[in-house]
Each structure stands twice: as C-alpha cells, then as structure tokens.
Amino acid sequence: MSKNFSLMMAGVGGQGLVLLSNIIGTAGAIAGIRVITGEQHGLSQRSGSIQVHLRVGPDVRSPLIPVGSADAILSLEALETLRYIEYLKDGGVAVINKRVMHPVGETGELVNDKTRQYMGLEQVVERVGQVTNHVLTLDALEVARRAGNALTENVALLGAISVLEEFPVPPEPLKGAVARMVPKKAVEVNLKAFRLGAEAARDRFCKELACRGD
Amino acid sequence: MSNEDITSKGPGRAFMMANEAMVRGALEADVKLFAAYPGSPTSEILDAFAETGRQMDLVAEVSSNEKVALETAAGAAMAGLRSMTSMKSVGMNVACDSYFSLAYTGVKGGMVIAMADDPHAHSSQSEQDGRFFGPAAYVPMLEPSDPQEAKDMVKAAFDLSERHGVQVLVRTVTRVNHQSGIVELGELGRTPFKKVPWPHEPTRFITVADRARAFKAGMLGRTAALEKEFESSPFNRIRKDVVPGGKRFEGTGIVASSAGYNYAVEACRLMGLDLPILKLGTTFPLPRRLIFGFIEGLRRVIVVEELSPYLEQNIRALAKDVNPKLEIAGKGPGLFSEALEYNPNIVATVLGKVLGLPTPVDYAGVLERAKRLKEGLPNRPPTFCPGCPHRGTIHALRKALRGVKHVLATDIGCYSMAPLEPLRYGDTLLSMGASLGVAEGLRRSVEEPVVAMIGDSTFLHAGIPGLVNAVHQRADFKLVLLDNAVTAMTGQQHNPASPHEEDDAAQQRIDLDALVKGLGVADVTVIDPYQIKDTPGQIKEALARPGVGVIISRRDCALYGDRNKRRKGEKIVPNKVDKQVCKRAYTCVRDFHCPSISLDADRQASIDPALCDGCMKCAKLCPLGAIQSTQGSMAGRQEGSKGTGQQGTTGGA
Incomplete structure (x- = not known):
C-alpha cells in the first residue's frame, strides 16, 4: 500500500474512542500496515470532548493530522464532528453517529433562556456539508442495541467505515483486533456489532462511495 | 493496550503507546525497581508497571509523591540495582531537590527518569520546558520522537547510566507519550530479583562541602565524556532522504528534536522539500562537533523545537565560532512561537515563509472557515462524571x-x-x-x-x-x-x-x-x-x-x-424523571450540571440511563420529588450492566 490515509476520530469521553483507535492500530500490526495515532488522555474524563488522530501509510510521521488534510472524520457523537471540522479535507468523508449528547453548559444555558434550543444533528450535517458532499450518518446506538449491547456503538461505527474502499485496513484484521482487544465475554457481541454496522453502512454509503466487495 | 505485548518474550512487534514502549524498554534492560507518582501524560507508564509488577519479579511502587519516588529509585540505584521513575513536568519540580544532589553522588545501577513536558498545557498548570533540567544538573538527556525510539532510548539509557555513573533523563512531550505506533520488540531476558549487599564505601553517596566540590569536578569530566560518546550516538543522525527528488534549497537545513522532528519531516513532505535534517536525540550534552559539521556549510538553518529556544540558543552560540553569518530561523514574530504545541501545518507555514513558498493547503483559510462553522457550537470541557x-x-x-x-x-x-x-x-x-x-x-x-x-x-x-x-x-x-x-x-x-x-x-x-x-x-x-x-x-x-x-x-x-461494583456483580441502577411531577424547577441542572441530565422536547429534565450512575443526589435535590430510582421498574440499565468494560478501558482519566 503506497497511499497515506488520515482519519480524524472524535467523540465524548467514555464512548470508547481510544479503544477504537487501539483496535485499528492492532489490526495494522496484524496486517503489516503502518499505523500511528495521536491520542488524548489526561483530563479526558467521561463527558469531555475527545479526539484521536489516526494515520496509516508508509510516509506518515506526525501523530497529528495537518488541518484540511484528513481523508475522513469518524464521530461517535454528532456535535464533535464540528469541533474538529478543520481537519477534514474538502470533499473528504464524514461518518457521523446520529447520537447527540448535550454538554452540561448548553443545558445550563437552556434553563436560563427559554427561547434557546439545543444544537442538533441537522445543523451539524448542514454545516459539515459546506466542507464535503460525502456526509454519511448512521444510528450506531440502534445498531449496537440490535447487536445486543449499547456499549458496542464504537465497534458498530468501525464496521461501518470498514466497508469504504478507501479505508486502508481490511475487515479481517479489524475483526481479529476486535476479538483481541475487547473483554473475552464481549467478543461475540462486538463482532456482531461490527457486522451489523457494516451491513447498515452498505445500504447507506455504497450508493455514493466506492465500497469493498463483501 | 494489552499488557501481554509489554511482557511478551519477544522478539516481535506490537502496536503500543510510547508510554508502554518505555516500560517495555526498561523490562528488556532488566529493570528491578520502579517507583512513581501518577501524572499526565506519564500515568500509563505507572499503570503498565503496576500491572507488570503483579506478573513479574520486580518491585513496582506507587509513591506518595515524585520526590519520594525519585529517592526510592535512587536508593536502589545506589545499591547497584537498575531502577526507574516517571513523572510529569511539574512533578520534576517536586523531585528536583534530590535530583540535583543525586547528579553529584551519582549511581551504581542504571537509573532512568522519564520526564514528560506538556506543551499546550493539555493536562497541566503550565507549559514548563523541562529540558533545562539536563544542563542545570549535568545530567545526560535523551529525547525520543516516537514509540520505537522511546523503547530503544530507555533501554540504552540504563547502560549509559551505568557506564557513566549518573541518572539519565528521558524527556518527552505529550505528543510523544500519547503517540501509538508499531514497535519492534527485543528479547526479554529477565533475571531473578535478588537483593545485593550494600557496598559500604564511606562517603560514596554523601555530598556536602568538600565532598560536593570533589563530585563537581568529576561531573565536568563526566559531561565531557558523555559529549564525546554522543558525537557518534545512533540517536543523532543527519537525514538527507526525507523527500527524494523534492525541491532543494542549497545551503538550507533543519535541526529538530522530539515531536518537532515529526512535524519537520511531515512539513517537508507536505511542501515537497528535500532539505537535510539534523535529528538530535541526545540533547544534553549536545554533540557540538556533529552540529558544527552540519551548520558549517549552511547559509541558513531552521530550528524546529517546541517551547523555549533551547536548541536555537545553543546553535546560535556554536555558530558564532564556525559560521557567524549563519541565518538562524527559530523563534520569533512570523516564525515559531514559544507557546503552545506545533503540528505539521504550523511547521509547513513557517517553512513556506522562510523559503518564500506557498503551502499546499490554505491553512489559515481552513481555520477561518472552521471558526465560522463552529459558531454556536457548545463547549464540552471535561466535567465531573455522573455520580462524582x-x-x-x-x-x-x-x-x-x-x-x-x-x-x-x-x-x-x-x-x-x-x-x-x-x-x-x-x-x-x-x-x-x-x-x-x-x-x-x-x-x-x-x-x-x-x-x-x-x-x-x-x-x-x-x-x-x-x-x-x-x-x-x-x-x-x-x-x-x-x-x-x-x-x-x-x-x-x-x-x-x-x-x-x-x-x-x-x-x-x-x-x-x-x-x-x-x-x-x-x-x-x-x-x-x-x-x-x-x-x-x-x-x-x-x-x-x-x-x-x-x-x-x-x-x-x-x-x-x-x-468495584462491576467486580462484585452489582448493578448500577439509573434514575428517571416522572414527567407528571416535573414542573421544570431545574434544581437538578443549576449549580449541579450532571452530564446524564438534559432537557427533553418538552423542556423537562430527562435522565440518560446509559450515563446515570444512580447516586440519587439529584433526586434528593428536586423539591417536587420528580426523580426516582428505576429500581423495581426496570432491571438496571437497559443493557443489564456495564460489564463489557468497553468504556474507559484505558483508564486514562
């Protein structure tokens, strides 16, 4: 593989974003594909904004993606897509979970101002649409629940993005890494979430973007 | 994140964080004692050692503070055992009283201090540049830029420490510590832990008055010997292959270290620039002859380092002797800042300015548009967890x-x-x-x-x-x-x-x-x-x-x-709001701000059962008693329990 690929990942503390990036990295190690990540730890308790820069390819050196250069952004929470929108290149792919988690400060402002409304998915999609035509939304929570555990939302989204031909780490090593990285008793439900996420994505994504064969 | 890779027999390869790779390097060097106090961005070093200490024959202590941790490691190294401690930048301030004296007495067993600065103050109270702890104490300092180097440098640092009889500082920044990548693992040749007899050499580890003066003379000789060794260290190298066939600027070169090196390489690739890069991994004592050789024939050098102009000032002083006309582009208006962390586009922008070239992407334009797209986006700073x-x-x-x-x-x-x-x-x-x-x-x-x-x-x-x-x-x-x-x-x-x-x-x-x-x-x-x-x-x-x-x-x-509840198999039972009772008093929101509480379409409080911890504080606050436990009405969370450990498995809070 000669092309480099940069994926910006965004979410809320507690959604399992760092685990997700470890799964992709471990899949890279399994498949012999060079992956580096720049992660955020430290102050990232539950409920704070979290970002992971993930880079694949022989020439990547910086764990941080240059702005305007990410091939794709994957957000576990819709609002967080906008928070890191500067990284997405024009015409890049945005895979957005439909889930919106309202920050405590925003709720605080709503109770003080009765006319104020929450920012929602529609606004996010409209604004991300100013950067790219490839905005793909998925109700990953619904997929995860169908798989049998709402906490597999992150792996459902991984399944979803794995169908894209452009995504450089193939599904088999990804599944292998999922099986290695999640707790033993949760392997089955996670692999199911991966599969259901991929299925849901095929219905939604493959009309407009090149997908891998089944 | 599995500890299996860190403790695997090797050789092999694994995807790991630089913090974990440093632990691996220490284990490959047969480290015997580790002591530390946690602090971001180094906490995962301690976590991995704590886990390893339960599986392997070594001592791993969580100390009460960084000074105690450093002293614990020092005691072991004085006795002749290999020891290690880790701390964040400001932890070094706490430990440095003993750190400075230890540089006088020196050590017998190899001792490594992993110290991490935090440019951008992601999780610290300052952007303190800890590189000055190297020269200030006459302590050799290594700076890795990625997980592989982090492992290799820690491993080599034990040997270096033992040969020169002084602790070695391995200095990182957040974007190195929290960088993950594929690491080639060496063999793990562990020997059994064995206590050693104290050498009983009078005043060997006593530094005061004339003892201190005698030690000081030794330190100067030691530093000279270290510099000589670093001239041919594999951790310093001149790269001339960053962009084969790229645009060349005769007489222009780059000096970089740590995270700055990563951004410099990537910026050259973004700009299609074939510039020679002197990558420094041993930043105290600096290999002056190597630097002389690099800058001698140059007309212009661009120094890529985050925070203070540490390398820049040293190069400026060296250039005075060998190349007084050398143009040095480092910190300054329109160039690099001493504040915040860098990234590839910041470095590419400065390269473009210095060389009169456009950047491949209009970075300022992208940032400007992003600012507009984010108007009205609510902030999401870290906040107290549900149940905190x-x-x-x-x-x-x-x-x-x-x-x-x-x-x-x-x-x-x-x-x-x-x-x-x-x-x-x-x-x-x-x-x-x-x-x-x-x-x-x-x-x-x-x-x-x-x-x-x-x-x-x-x-x-x-x-x-x-x-x-x-x-x-x-x-x-x-x-x-x-x-x-x-x-x-x-x-x-x-x-x-x-x-x-x-x-x-x-x-x-x-x-x-x-x-x-x-x-x-x-x-x-x-x-x-x-x-x-x-x-x-x-x-x-x-x-x-x-x-x-x-x-x-x-x-x-x-x-x-x-x-603890998960371990005991206890369920976490979330609360719910009774919509018939809630009169929108918002007592559960104002001055409380729990992430599990937001407003529903009727602007009544609503509790997310996937987030609620069931602590009942909000229920006690509500003047109308509109919040109750779901105990009895449903069996815990919808998913039964949080037993998969899918969330927060990294423990990096």
Whole structure:
C-alpha cells in the first residue's frame, strides 16, 4: 500500500474512542500496515470532548493530522464532528453517529433562556456539508442495541467505515483486533456489532462511495 | 493496550503507546525497581508497571509523591540495582531537590527518569520546558520522537547510566507519550530479583562541602565524556532522504528534536522539500562537533523545537565560532512561537515563509472557515462524571456559603475543574498542595473568610506541611478534604489512604482522620457528599467554629466505585424523571450540571440511563420529588450492566 490515509476520530469521553483507535492500530500490526495515532488522555474524563488522530501509510510521521488534510472524520457523537471540522479535507468523508449528547453548559444555558434550543444533528450535517458532499450518518446506538449491547456503538461505527474502499485496513484484521482487544465475554457481541454496522453502512454509503466487495 | 505485548518474550512487534514502549524498554534492560507518582501524560507508564509488577519479579511502587519516588529509585540505584521513575513536568519540580544532589553522588545501577513536558498545557498548570533540567544538573538527556525510539532510548539509557555513573533523563512531550505506533520488540531476558549487599564505601553517596566540590569536578569530566560518546550516538543522525527528488534549497537545513522532528519531516513532505535534517536525540550534552559539521556549510538553518529556544540558543552560540553569518530561523514574530504545541501545518507555514513558498493547503483559510462553522457550537470541557462526589461537595459548600463573600483556594485534582465552565467556583490554583500555603497567606491578608480545598492524594503528596503550618500558626481557615479513595484524575490509581484490595495486603493504609488529628487539628467533621440535604448545614456549622478545621468529604470516586461494583456483580441502577411531577424547577441542572441530565422536547429534565450512575443526589435535590430510582421498574440499565468494560478501558482519566 503506497497511499497515506488520515482519519480524524472524535467523540465524548467514555464512548470508547481510544479503544477504537487501539483496535485499528492492532489490526495494522496484524496486517503489516503502518499505523500511528495521536491520542488524548489526561483530563479526558467521561463527558469531555475527545479526539484521536489516526494515520496509516508508509510516509506518515506526525501523530497529528495537518488541518484540511484528513481523508475522513469518524464521530461517535454528532456535535464533535464540528469541533474538529478543520481537519477534514474538502470533499473528504464524514461518518457521523446520529447520537447527540448535550454538554452540561448548553443545558445550563437552556434553563436560563427559554427561547434557546439545543444544537442538533441537522445543523451539524448542514454545516459539515459546506466542507464535503460525502456526509454519511448512521444510528450506531440502534445498531449496537440490535447487536445486543449499547456499549458496542464504537465497534458498530468501525464496521461501518470498514466497508469504504478507501479505508486502508481490511475487515479481517479489524475483526481479529476486535476479538483481541475487547473483554473475552464481549467478543461475540462486538463482532456482531461490527457486522451489523457494516451491513447498515452498505445500504447507506455504497450508493455514493466506492465500497469493498463483501 | 494489552499488557501481554509489554511482557511478551519477544522478539516481535506490537502496536503500543510510547508510554508502554518505555516500560517495555526498561523490562528488556532488566529493570528491578520502579517507583512513581501518577501524572499526565506519564500515568500509563505507572499503570503498565503496576500491572507488570503483579506478573513479574520486580518491585513496582506507587509513591506518595515524585520526590519520594525519585529517592526510592535512587536508593536502589545506589545499591547497584537498575531502577526507574516517571513523572510529569511539574512533578520534576517536586523531585528536583534530590535530583540535583543525586547528579553529584551519582549511581551504581542504571537509573532512568522519564520526564514528560506538556506543551499546550493539555493536562497541566503550565507549559514548563523541562529540558533545562539536563544542563542545570549535568545530567545526560535523551529525547525520543516516537514509540520505537522511546523503547530503544530507555533501554540504552540504563547502560549509559551505568557506564557513566549518573541518572539519565528521558524527556518527552505529550505528543510523544500519547503517540501509538508499531514497535519492534527485543528479547526479554529477565533475571531473578535478588537483593545485593550494600557496598559500604564511606562517603560514596554523601555530598556536602568538600565532598560536593570533589563530585563537581568529576561531573565536568563526566559531561565531557558523555559529549564525546554522543558525537557518534545512533540517536543523532543527519537525514538527507526525507523527500527524494523534492525541491532543494542549497545551503538550507533543519535541526529538530522530539515531536518537532515529526512535524519537520511531515512539513517537508507536505511542501515537497528535500532539505537535510539534523535529528538530535541526545540533547544534553549536545554533540557540538556533529552540529558544527552540519551548520558549517549552511547559509541558513531552521530550528524546529517546541517551547523555549533551547536548541536555537545553543546553535546560535556554536555558530558564532564556525559560521557567524549563519541565518538562524527559530523563534520569533512570523516564525515559531514559544507557546503552545506545533503540528505539521504550523511547521509547513513557517517553512513556506522562510523559503518564500506557498503551502499546499490554505491553512489559515481552513481555520477561518472552521471558526465560522463552529459558531454556536457548545463547549464540552471535561466535567465531573455522573455520580462524582465532588459535585455534591461543591454544591453543598456553595449552599452553605450562599450570601457570604469568601475566597476558595483550590488544588490539583479532578476538583481543579470546579473553577472552569459551568461551575466557575474557586479563586486560586497553583500546584500540588498549594491550597494550604496560599490559604495561610490569604487569611492573613483578605477581609473575607478563607476556605481551602484539596483531595486525599494531593494532601498526602504535598499538603501535609501546609496543614502543619496552619495549625502551628493558629490559622482560622477551613480545609475541605475530598476523600474519594483514589488518585482519581490520573486513572484512579491507589494512594496511601486507599482501601486495601486483595493484592496490596503488604501495604498499610493511612488513616486520614487520625493523621489530621495527629497534626493537631481538633475540629474534624466527616460528611457524605451524597447526603446533599444534610451537608450544607454540617458545613455551615463547621465554618462557624473558630480555628483551623478540616471537613472530610468522604465517598468513593464514581469511576472507581463503578469498577468495584462491576467486580462484585452489582448493578448500577439509573434514575428517571416522572414527567407528571416535573414542573421544570431545574434544581437538578443549576449549580449541579450532571452530564446524564438534559432537557427533553418538552423542556423537562430527562435522565440518560446509559450515563446515570444512580447516586440519587439529584433526586434528593428536586423539591417536587420528580426523580426516582428505576429500581423495581426496570432491571438496571437497559443493557443489564456495564460489564463489557468497553468504556474507559484505558483508564486514562
């Protein structure tokens, strides 16, 4: 593989974003594909904004993606897509979970101002649409629940993005890494979430973007 | 993140974080003792060592602070064992008293100090540049730029330390520590742990007066020998292959180190520039001849380093002798900043400015558009978790002091978030343990009553002398001691006052109440922050009493408590709002701000069962009793339990 690929990942503390990036990295190690990540730890308790820069390819050196250069952004929470929108290149792919988690400060402002409304998915999609035509939304929570555990939302989204031909780490090593990285008793439900996420994505994504064969 | 890779027999390859790779490097070097106090961005080093210590024949201690940790490692290294400690930048400030003296006495066994700076102050109170700890103490310093180098440098540092008889500093920045990549692992040749006889050489490890003067002379010779060795170190290299066939600028080169090197390489690729790069991995003592050789024939050098102009000033001084006309592009207006962290586009922009080239992407335009797209996007700073006891303590403290102007001196821990959005509560915040010293100065100086606030781990780390002083000075401020059982912020590590678990029966638990009383505090009140109806009154009474008083607010960190519940198979039962009863009083929102509570389409409070911890604080606050437990009405969370461990498995809080 000669092309480099940069994926910006965004979410809320507690959604399992760092685990997700470890799964992709471990899949890279399994498949012999060079992956580096720049992660955020430290102050990232539950409920704070979290970002992971993930880079694949022989020439990547910086764990941080240059702005305007990410091939794709994957957000576990819709609002967080906008928070890191500067990284997405024009015409890049945005895979957005439909889930919106309202920050405590925003709720605080709503109770003080009765006319104020929450920012929602529609606004996010409209604004991300100013950067790219490839905005793909998925109700990953619904997929995860169908798989049998709402906490597999992150792996459902991984399944979803794995169908894209452009995504450089193939599904088999990804599944292998999922099986290695999640707790033993949760392997089955996670692999199911991966599969259901991929299925849901095929219905939604493959009309407009090149997908891998089944 | 699996510890299996760190402890695997090797050789092999694994995807790991630089923090884990450093642990691997130390294990490959047969390290025997590790001691540290947690601190971002180094906490995962301690976590991985703690885990390894349960599987392997080595000592791994969580110390009460960084100075104790460094001294513990020093004791082992004086005896001849290989030892290691890790700390964040500001932890080095705590440890540096002994660190400087240890550079005098030196060590017998190899000793490595992994120290991490935090450009951008992601999780620190400052952007302190710790590279000056190298030259200031005559201690050799290595700077890795990626996980592979982190492993290799730590491994090599033990050997270097032993041969030169001095501790070695391995200095990183957040974007190195928290970088993951594929690491080639060496063989793990562990030998059994064995105590050694003390060498009994009089004054060998005594530094005072003429002993100190004699040591100093030795240190100068040692530094010269180190410099000579570093001239041919594989950790320094001149790269001329960054962009084969790219645009060349004769007479222009780059000097870079640490994270700056990563960005410099990537910026050259973004710009299609074939510039030679001198990559420095040994940054004290600097290999001056190597640098001479690189800059001698250049017309212009671009120095890529975050924070202070450490390399730049050294190069400037060296250039004076060999190439006085050399143009040096480093820090300065329109060039690099001494503030914040860099990234590839920042470095590409500076390269473009210096060389008169456009960047491949209009970075300023992209940032401008992003600013517009983010208008109205609510901030999401880290905040107290659902079920966090601090939320209850702070709510009660504010209620007890409602209408009373007062000053709150706070400290380092999760509760450092209280002065931020949305609570905005707290007046001073300096460093570990500082709340008590600052409160003493405040109570002498301000008209209002003074309250200090500190966590259990921070109190044991550096707060005790401040409380001793307050008692001695007959101060009249009150200390709120937040006892949540663990060092929560850095990933719920144990501290000396943590409850015992099966595997730490060898340690004695410190009794905080007895400790505080033993220091001479007569007025000690213990409250439960979950009892949010009772606590404001209890605090009010305590505040009204004269003299130094300590209010201990005791309740397990919610994340730690949840982990214990999961282990015991207990369910976490979330609360719900009764829509018939809720009259939109918003008592559960204002001054409370739990992430599990938001408003539904009818603007009534609504609780997310996937987030709620079932702590019942909000239920007790609601004047109408609209919030109840779902106990009985449903079996815990929809998913049954949080048993998959899918969330927060990294523990990197």
